[in-house]
Amino acid sequence: MPVLESALAKVLAMPTAAPTLATPALELDAPTAIAGASAPRIDVLIITAVKEEYDEALKVDDGALDAWDKRPGPTGLEVAFRTYQAATGAPMRVALTRALEMRGVAAANSAWPLITAYKPWILAMCGVCAGRRGEVNLGDVVVGSILYTYDTGAIVAEYDNDGTRHERFKGEPGPYRIPAVWQQRAESFMVPADAPWLVLRPRTLEDQGLWLMERLVAGEDPAKHPDRAARCSSWAKVIERLRKLKRVTETGLALTTHGRAYIDEKKLLHPDGLPKPEEFRARVGPLATGNDVVRDPRIFDRLSESMRKVLGVEMEAAAIGAIAHLTDIRMLVMKGVMDHADDDKDDGFKMFAARAAAECLLAFLRNWADLLPGKGEAETAVAPVQTGHPSVDPPAWDTRSIPMTALPLDLIHVLAEEYPDVRDARAVWERAGGKASEVENISRPRDLWQRLWVRSMQGASARPAALLRSALADLPRNSVLIHSLKAMAQPTTAEAAANLITRLEATKSPLHTKGTLELLEDWKEGDGNVSFAAICPALAGHLSPARRSELQEILSRLAVEMQTGALSGTVNVATAAVVEALLAALEAT
Template sequence: MEFISSIDQVLPEIMKLLQALPIAGMPQEPTQPEAIRKVWQAVDETRMYLASARGEDTKLNRPNPKLVALWSDASLAISTIDDDLARRLRMKAEYWSDPMNWTSEQVVKARITIDGVAAESRRLVDDLPASTIPAKLIVSSSIDQSKSHSSQSQPIDILLLCALKDEFDEVLSVRDGIIAPGWRMAPDLSGRIVADAQFATNSGVPISIRATYAGYMGREQTQAVASSIICSSSVKCLAMSGICAGRRGEVALGDVIFGERLWSYDSGKSRVESGHETFEYDMLQYRPSEVWVQQMQAVKFAGTPSWMEERPRLTYECQENWVLKCLLNCIDPKAQADFESQCPNWSKVLEHLTQKKWITEPLTLTDQGKSYIEDLCSRFPTQLPQPANFQIHVAPIATGAAVKVDDQLFPKLSVSMRKVLGVEMEASGLAALAEAHKIPAIIAKGVSDFGDKFKDDRYRKFAARASAEALILLLRNSNHLLPSQHEIPVLAMHATKGPVYSSGGQTLPMDLIELLADNYPDTADARALWERAGGRRRDVENNPRPVDLWQRIWIRCDQGAIVTPFALLQSVLADFPNNKIIQKYIQVHAQ
């Protein structure tokens, strides 16, 4: 039997055994980048869930096993790096196991708000060596992953958002001006599918475009997706293409509308008096600069692009008029030699004419239908109106939270915005986010219907394609209007200490913004503080993300709002008289 006289004799063997443990299947602790990536995944999935819920309180009060698992996994992974954060992530998992037992005050006090956790993970990333920044999550093998993901963190000229996948697919169909190898698909930091491409410009300097889609319609969803990307990449411009409802008689199906004014038409105060409801609008508008509007007005396609042939040749309305004129002349439409060319959608046309009560069975004009077609023929005696040529309009676009089927919608909206031509569900939210980050928001929407019950789904694909083509052409012609990299304010979430400055002098005091977000996280709290500082409650727009909310409020103060930074800080100081952060900024703005 051999005796061991010194540990040095067996140390080499012990090291070999330890090195062999992972091979034998023993679990290893996650690396710091892997742990941070798990936190990001939990943050992103939770934001997506909250956005998809869209105010459904009953849904938000239910336990969510998927989020419990994600937050538990993130807590376990981060425990070897940051004990305090790991403890809070475990509390986040407990929250989603039974949300009914948590109040918003408890969430804030426990420091487990989404924005707070995201800021913590960003702090951990800032402490990492550049070579160890977490790579993106791996997604479907059908996506090209042959290239390094490192390009995802590089500056982006344009972030182009779509609400739904079919709109995104039309963006990827745009080829005019694209530089080889074209669109490249890859997952971003959170695993979201994005596509990157470069396009030639008039100046000879190419622009980079990253495109993605939210998956759901609505302001909240679009804001959540755009915000998550902006927080991980430097973006010079937010843009959006897709479809909208257009104003009948002012635009044609398939036309494109560039938004030169954007607002939420359902934002304001509803009042019921004596059983009668009235609505007081908050007309908070977002608008691109005058030079951007000039560029919008100058957009024009050279010749007739091949994709223009995808536009349906005849609208349902043109086909209906042809049928009605035949009946007025006591002619059977089906017996005409040009029946198939003049009315290719016979079944749908009959359905519409019956719904409008212009015909009865068998093919017989009603008095209402006869009056309509006689009036039309008197105004167009030689030929009935034909579909209008494709046009690009530059006009106000309204945003609402719900899909509207209301033939009186545009007359109502025109009372407060007489030139409004489009209605959709995302643009004002994206514009608000862009304003907070001091970058332009450029919106192009294709008209797919008129907001009434007589929809024509044949135009949806073309409208999405036309809006994408027009938008990218505008961006290629306007790259000189994009802010240079040094003009973009640094995001507060990208900093860890003290105020952050851009070279233009705009301050984003991260420590102050986080203090305000932690102590006044709800819009109601922010409005109350704003009112105490001398402002009007309605000036503070609803925003479910505390950090974004206070970043935007601070920028507004700094840009000359009725509430000055000093006035706001004095109101905060009344609540926290001994807070050193408040005292520091009071001294700065008292000068």
């Protein structure tokens, strides 16, 4: 067992003062839906190391189906829950928390009780790191393909002939790798150039300094230049850095001989104007984890001796790899580059780097949700079981927030195509009886209409049917809108199943052939638009044993009589299909 993993296992085995899940009787998996399979409490658990990283992650709204729900977790520390929609149409349930401090043990202590309580498919982390200069730029995101420690191992003392002591470090990195298919997907992951959060990316101190020096070469006063606030927002830091590099004078603001030669060389190499900042990138490569904050211009030279392609250095990622390995779940770490761990190290990019890492992490998981179990296609929404323990239960996701066959993607597509502008969407919403304030300024039409549809389903003043009628006023022949409106009048599969179960259980014993036929025919009249074959497994599994036995006996007799023609003209085709489907489900279970 690797050194870090062994150490974490010992730490996590220690009793703590924090409340724990003492009773094994609590069932923490979501229940089986009336016609579906069991689902995990959450899909993704995201750990952040510090409050700034946590706060930036809370700002990720793309694809969100509801608002963050913050509540105490099993240890009493805050956990935020939210549901996002994956590209497949399936809901992706996320829990987000932060450690009390930096470093791996703190991250592990935060993750362990939440893994135990919520059973995620993926343990993830987002935050900031130092990036390798020349390989990644400030603000870029590093996707950790290999997570390893660079400062765990053994120190061996050796003595030469004159007794001088020499120490030699023998590392035990204990690397953790993401699956090959995840790495391949990450290498093809790209952020749209128009992603709204990209405008938050600040200019580097180097870029700001070049602008200032260019103004001095042109004989202008950069302090009074109309573009100063936009092009050199970190004015004091830029001047301090230029003085430290001896490019401007110690007093006043004039170029030194060295500074003049530096800017002249830059202008010579770029005759059409100084280069613009490089575009944002998400890069895939190894992340090195250590226990100390690093300011060392040669740190990546040293790290590359044992891990040639290392891209980032930080303080928690390997612990996430170790915990994921111990608990046999997937892991994914993305860190935004806030500095290069050298003499230019400062916090100017910290907030953007944290935001970029969170945006990329959730966008990647949404886009490639087929990598999560059960997320390859739109699934039936299932509300998790509530244990009655507030410190354990995540919020009870309202099944109304995600219709029984997930979101109606064809309808969302039509609305996004026809009403891509927020103003148009707001007009449709208001015609349906909604309030203008309920329509948020979301730039992506698809995400805007996903949010509006969910809000409508959850009881907003613009109800779903009214919203469809409002759109049909503009698009009276749109088949998707017409079909969706008609479908709203039909009972859901779950409602139909519950209706028939209630009728069967309420009938006095013993069941009779005639009464059973009448009950089934009556049910078909009211709920006949629902696929009976789809709900038969639920019916068979939810009936009481006594009623199930009675019903199976009657249906077997009816099936024989229908086959022999004894009931010819008595049982219609639809009811005969119901008898056959239900009998098959009873016999199968």
